[in-house]
Amino acid sequence: MTESRPVLAVIGAGPAGLAGALAAAARGVRVVLIDSATEAGGQFYRQPAKGLGARRPQALHHQWRTWERLRAGLDTHLAAGRITHLSNRHVWCVEGESDGFSVHALSGPEQEESVAVRADGVLLATGGYEKVLPFPGWTLPGVVTAGGAQALLKGGLVLPGRTAVVAGTGPLLLPVATGLAAAGAQVVALVESAGPRDFTRGARTWAGAPAKLAEGTVYAAQLLRHRVAVMTRHVVVEAYGAERLESVTVAALDSEGRPAPGTQRRIACDTLAVGHGLLPHTDLAEGLGCRLDGPSVCVDDEQRTDVPGVWAAGEATGIGGSALSLAEGHIAGRSAAARLTGTVPDPREWAPAARARTRLRSFFAALDAAYAARPVRWTEQVTDETVVCRCEEVTAGAVREAVGTLGAGDLRTVKLLTRAGMGWCQGRMCEPGVAGVAGCTLTPARRLLARPVPLGVLAAPADPTAPQ
Numbered sequence: 001m002t003e004s005r006p007v008l009a010v011i012g013a014g015p016a017g018l019a020g021a022l023a024a025a026a027r028g029v030r031v032v033l034i035d036s037a038t039e040a041g042g043q044f045y046r047q048p049a050k051g052l053g054a055r056r057p058q059a060l061h062h063q064w065r066t067w068e069r070l071r072a073g074l075d076t077h078l079a080a081g082r083i084t085h086l087s088n089r090h091v092w093c094v095e096g097e098s099d100g101f102s103v104h105a106l107s108g109p110e111q112e113e114s115v116a117v118r119a120d121g122v123l124l125a126t127g128g129y130e131k132v133l134p135f136p137g138w139t140l141p142g143v144v145t146a147g148g149a150q151a152l153l154k155g156g157l158v159l160p161g162r163t164a165v166v167a168g169t170g171p172l173l174l175p176v177a178t179g180l181a182a183a184g185a186q187v188v189a190l191v192e193s194a195g196p197r198d199f200t201r202g203a204r205t206w207a208g209a210p211a212k213l214a215e216g217t218v219y220a221a222q223l224l225r226h227r228v229a230v231m232t233r234h235v236v237v238e239a240y241g242a243e244r245l246e247s248v249t250v251a252a253l254d255s256e257g258r259p260a261p262g263t264q265r266r267i268a269c270d271t272l273a274v275g276h277g278l279l280p281h282t283d284l285a286e287g288l289g290c291r292l293d294g295p296s297v298c299v300d301d302e303q304r305t306d307v308p309g310v311w312a313a314g315e316a317t318g319i320g321g322s323a324l325s326l327a328e329g330h331i332a333g334r335s336a337a338a339r340l341t342g343t344v345p346d347p348r349e350w351a352p353a354a355r356a357r358t359r360l361r362s363f364f365a366a367l368d369a370a371y372a373a374r375p376v377r378w379t380e381q382v383t384d385e386t387v388v389c390r391c392e393e394v395t396a397g398a399v400r401e402a403v404g405t406l407g408a409g410d411l412r413t414v415k416l417l418t419r420a421g422m423g424w425c426q427g428r429m430c431e432p433g434v435a436g437v438a439g440c441t442l443t444p445a446r447r448l449l450a451r452p453v454p455l456g457v458l459a460a461p462a463d464p465t466a467p468q
Contacts, residue, residue: 005341006029006341007030007031007118007121008021008029008030008121008123008333008336008337008340009031009094009101009103009117009119009121010024010032010033010034011034011094011103011122011124011126011284012125012127013042014041014042014045014127014322015044015314015325016127016314016315016325017033017035017042017313017329018074019313019326019327019329019330020125020311020313020332021033021083021123021333022083022333023330023332023333023337024123024334024336024337025082026077027333027337027338029336030084031077031082032084033074033083033086034091034105035085035086035087036089037087039087040071040085042127043150045070046151048154062175062215066322086115086117089106089107089115090106091104091106091284092114092451092453093448093450094284094287096288096289096307099120100118100119100121101118101119101122101310103117103119110454112454112456112457114453114460120309121309121311121340122309122311123312123313123329123332123336124284124290124297124310124312125329126281126284126285126314126315126316127281127314128279129147129278129279129428130145130147130275131276131277131279131432132429132430132432133378133433134396134430134437135238135386136238136381136383137241137245137248138274139390140240142271143239143245143274144160144274145273146168146172146274146275147278149166149176149271149273150172150175150176153179159180159183159185160271160273161185161270161271162185162186162270163271164185164186164187164188164269164270164272164273165187165189165190165236165273166187166190166272166273166274167190167191167236167248167272167274168191168236168274169192169193169194169276169376170275170276171367173275174219174223175219176275177190178228181226182226185271188228189231189267190230191234191250192230192231193233193235193253193376194232194233194371201369201370202370205366208359208363209363231250231252233253234250234251235250235251235259235376235378236249236250237250237251245269245271245272246268246270247268247269248266248269248272249266249267250265250267255374257375257377258380259381280297280315280316280318281315282295282297283447283450283451285310285316287449289307290310291305295442296316296317297316297317299311299312299317301354302347303328303331311335311336313328313329318364319364319368321360323356324357324360324364327354327356327360328353331357334349334350382437383396384400388420388430388433389418389419389427389430390430391425391430392419394434398420399418399420399437399438402417403439408440410440410441410443411431411434411435411443414438415427415434426452
């Protein structure tokens with residue numbers, strides 16, 4: 001007899017996706033949870049490979065008890081057949097059809113195969129990715145993104161180096177610096193371009209988020225314990241090395257966001273973990289035609305997008321951390337379960353999650369404003385010889401020539417004239433840097449495919465997969 005329960009495809013098994021999957025599965029909906037990683041958890045709860053035999057994985061994580069509850073709930077629903085977890089699947093396209101959706105995902109050792117999951121609704125919990133800004137020396141081996149350093153540590157139990165500088169801006173730098181130090185690296189400096197005065201305007205907001213204040217206090221204590229030098233209103237000017245990173249130069253920022261003369265200081269290190277904040281991952285949402293507000297997917301109070309049958313939760317709707325992702329995912333899962341089973345959801349049923357969502361959105365809006373209070377004129381430090389698109393090896397000089405000499409006035413024209421963004425990543429990593437150097441607005445580019453796909457996959461019929 002054919003199963004009559006509706007199917008919700010949840011794309012992403014981080015905090016938002018897990019919360020949404022558990023909420024929907026508990027309310028009569030079959031859930032197919034699709035994720036690119038081997039284990040559920042996303043970046044925040046990234047798990048070490050089982051073969052590594054990690055004895056205390058909780059030592060690398062915050063909020064471990066929350067993860068244990070999520071993991072236990074997932075195991076219960078998996079055992080009962082209410083959730084099907086498809087791991088190591090890279091979703092490259094979601095097609096809207098007359099009676100639902102087809103979610104196409106790559107699989108296989110070389111991602112040479114594609115499977116299609118039929119679903120009545122889709123929850124996009126695709127998370128975020130790091131904003132990467134170029135600077136002289138950033139292509140040297142030993143220079144990694146802050147999130148990349150964290151992924152190596154959590155997923156591979158590997159230190160990217162022995163002597164590290166953590167630099168850039170944003171709250172991610174704190175867990176990266178403390179995590180590396182706790183794992184045995186010598187973190188000689190945390191270089192943050194924002195300063196203490198940038199956070200004074202949000203005092204009332206900070207007071208309304210005691211848990212976040214306590215979390216910040218813990219990070220501060222850990223930095224002090226590991227003797228990490230914290231350099232606020234500073235920036236990495238350049239990285240140096242022959243075959244790999246050997247040192248960096250940092251400088252204090254003046255009131256205009258430029259390196260102040262006479263403040264440069266050379267710091268020896270073999271690792272630079274650098275990050276400039278996060279951006280919502282919206283490729284799949286853009287492919288479906290969901291409306292965006294700036295870089296984020298627009299949603300209503302139920303986490304519904306303007307495309308019927310599509311919900312979004314977590315960092316895709318705006319960067320806000322794991323607690324906000326959990327609240328949004330829970331609301332989305334409950335709304336989807338009601339809507340897909342033909343009932344009107346009662347918002348009172350998720351009132352606590354809604355209150356948490358409101359409070360946390362306000363907190364992170366104030367946090368973003370604080371970090372952006374005094375912009376850094378980073379493009380002035382990017383020399384013409386600096387590579388800004390690594391896939392196509394396009395320099396800043398070529399981008400500036402496209403604008404100043406050839407008349408490019410938008411990011412697409414710069415791309416056509418220089419090939420910046422035409423490589424393997426299709427601009428996903430270099431677009432912010434190229435746009436900054438070109439002086440162009442960073443506008444979302446609607447891509448048909450959310451990731452590179454082999455031609456053989458496009459030519460062959462997909463192997464249909466359905467929850468059992």
